[in-house]
Amino acid sequence: MNTAHNDRVILLVEDNPKDEELTLRALKKSNILNPVVVARDGVDALDYLFARGAHAGRPPSALPQVILLDLKLPKLDGLDVLRTLRLDERTKLLPVVILTSSVEEQDLVRGYSLGANSYVRKPVDFVQFSEAVRQLGLYWLVMNEVAPPGGRP
């Protein structure tokens, strides 16, 4: 059902390998077959997006369809990553879904203030988690039309 978009990358920014495993499992169960690139910390995520550091060889114009961003991350936390993205012309319109454990009010407010497109709390119940991921994939990979790369008006 999502063949039209299955070549676009999903960038999963997640430092916990078990959560990564569960997220990938949930995506697979939901028949979302897009390639998933995993960044383990905030710096790694930005390096990938801007094709630098370990990702220097990557064509910089190829941007992910959606970023699933955790908040508690090593080196640079999720909100800092988001702030940096929104300040850069190339990434300022990139869809970012905050996918995290807590719904502390301060995180919600700051996340949306910095331009997050969605904020989803990871449920402990895996069945619910899978359902959340399925709906996210359906929305951001299938339903949603992405702004042209480079963000020209």
Added chain:
Amino acid sequence: MSDSTTLHAGAPPGSSHGELERFFAMSLDMMCIAGADGCFKRVNPAFDALGYSTDELLSRPFLDFVHPDDVPATLAEVEKLAKGAPTIHFENRYRCKDGSYRWLSWTSAPDPSGKLYAIARDVTDIHGEQEARKAADERLRLVVEALPNGLITVNAARTIVLVNRKAEELFGYSRDELVGEPIEKLLPERFRTQHHDHVRNFLAKPQTRGMSAGRDLFGRRKDGTEFPVEIGLNPIATPEGQSTVASIVDISERKRGEEARTRLAAIVTDSDDAIIGRTIDGIVTSWNRSAERIFGYLAEEMVGHRITVLFPPSRRDEEAQNTERLMKGERIEHFETVRKRKDGQEIDVAVTISSVRDSSGKLIGVSKTARDISELKRSQRELVGAKETAEAANRELESFSYSVAHDLRAPLRSIDGFSQALLEDCADKLDEDGRKYLRFVRESAQLMAQLIDDMLTLSRVTRSELAREKVDLSALARTTHARLERSEPGRGVEVAIEGGLEGDGDPRLLAVVFDNLLGNAWKFTSKRTGARVEVGTTTQNGLPAYFVRDNGAGFDMTYATKLFGVFQRLHAAHEFEGTGVGLATVQRIVHRHGGRVWAEGKVGDGATFYFTLGEKEREE
């Protein structure tokens, strides 16, 4: 000389007539004979004293020589003589040749011939003395009248014989109403009897003295009112016997002044503040009891000594600076500083300094009040410290909660997720028990997650600021109800929410209250048919009490107080799931609003939870 010649001429010497003529010529008294025409016919040499010649005296009517003011009286006296009444010591003034007047005292007997035979004695000198005495008496009278003290003279029989104007004024009587009356008339009744004894004692040993002798004396006015007096007594001997002059001063003003001074002195003495007087040079002039207490020095140790012993080295310049400011006319109000006690301890004091000036406005001293604020300062410091500690603890709690929210949930997610993965991927390798155990693992993980969420809510309730506003409680209840319906559609619970419920509180926290209370009602009615939940209001001690009532499982009132404890559960987990945190959260929210929460119930017969929202509602 010529006069006497004249006299001699008419009197033959040697005869008895002649002898009489000698007396006539010798007499020091003036002798004269006047005719019916009002002129002197004969005058003796004593008339020389007037300075006229005999011819001058005989040539004119004698009335011409009489002082104009005395003419009418003289005429009247002549008239009387004519009618046969003798004149004895009639006095009038005769004009001398030099224009002065002499007082003459006349004696005359009537004579049928119509002639006047009269003898006059020059009483000018006697008259002068009398006049002088009268003038002196008058002066004395004026002085007595003008005295600023009341003056009353009393005779030995205690009868008033003299009253001056001030005494009239003091007592409100005219002197006519007092003279002849007993002195007791001017005393308050309660003193009258003993006054007799006092008078007797005084007269037995009369000497000038004050009257009060340690007693308060009072006068009684005509209108019955009393006033405090001071009386000086002077015995005087008069021809009529022993009298007493009482000098009376109204001391109402002085008494009032004394009372005011006494009151002020008491205030200064009893003040909790140290009240200290000093000269401009810094020498202590007064030192009250609180000064002794606060600074540890006795008055005798300080009065006459320099105030600078109270200044710790760091404040040495303060006194000079303050004095300089006062000299410039500035006021120094309530500044906080440090002083040193006798024992060396430094104390915080609040000081107010005012200048003391003489009547010409010259600065003559300084008065200062000092209050020991060491305790206050200590409390303030402790309060600031406690606040900082609390804030630090709160910040720590906040970051702790934040970590809990994130970090405790992640492992639970793995436990649940991989258990589920096992169930899905390896179902064929597990027997029924194995699958059951994995389900238990998942249930436990999810309960743990719920516990964490509830604990975080409870902690948020404690940490967050209370933002009170008018809240539509009916709407809050309806929102919660709608959510419950969505989570468990088709439960068929009959829910009745009273409309228009309003409360004064924090809307987000009150939403948590309804989530918990309605959630509980929803949960505990799950095992019966005809479930009914009611939200309404009643009155408790004049305040609105909101309630959530259900007809569910209820509870044993024995345990009613345990309901609101954290992790306290009255039902086994297999009957009704729950974390035991919800009602603790409700209680904490209600308490933060200054309200009260309580419950009524019966096993198998439902439960009602009530709460109030504190005093603020009373004003509405």
